[in-house]
Amino acid sequence: MLRTVHIARKGKVIGKYPEADMHVLVAAGTVLRTDHYWKVGMPRWLVVGRTFDVAVPEPEPEAPRRPRGPQDLGPRFTCLRCDARFDDPEEEKPGNVVMEILCWLCGPVAGGLYSGSRILGKTQHCPKCGSQHLEEQVW
Ligand SMILES: [Zn+2]
Incomplete structure (x- = not known):
């Protein structure tokens, strides 16, 4: 099953990408670590951060961000x-x-x-x- 990840930047959704391509897009700079992402099954948008980096097995070391829904982007x-x-x-x-x-x-x-x-x-x-x-x- 192919999962689609929605990417938002500065309050606007800028694209949807296959989850499998995310680490390539982050490495290429198409998706920024400061962007937010959401996919089906997630209760809220999260900062991309290091989530899609290659060779980073540890969980997010940064403090969790505040809950945000698509309507909260601002x-x-x-x-x-x-x-x-x-x-x-x-x-x-x-x-x-x-x-x-x-x-x-x-x-x-x-x-x-x-x-x-x-x-x-x-x-x-x-x-x-x-x-x-x-x-x-x-x-
Ligand atoms: Zn200033």
Whole structure:
């Protein structure tokens, strides 16, 4: 049975893809890790994150996102400096993806440690002015 994954970006559904192709699409950048995805059987939309990465056997290390339905898709963050509203802040993590993949190829312990340190050091920025002073909407 072929499962279809729905992809949404900035509040709009941008496409449907076979689940089997997802890791290729994420690797190619067609689907972004900051996009949301949903498929039949899921109670809510989730951030793509590392879900469809290749060679990542561990479960999502990030804190679970707030429940969101398709009707909830809208700006989630407000910049306290320039008042911009946006759904996906620019995220900056220490280290880089290539190192992270290499660590994961060495094994889940090395990969987990590297991913964990990147996530702990992650900062979120306003895509307009770069301010880190963001207010997250609570639904
Ligand atoms: Zn701003």
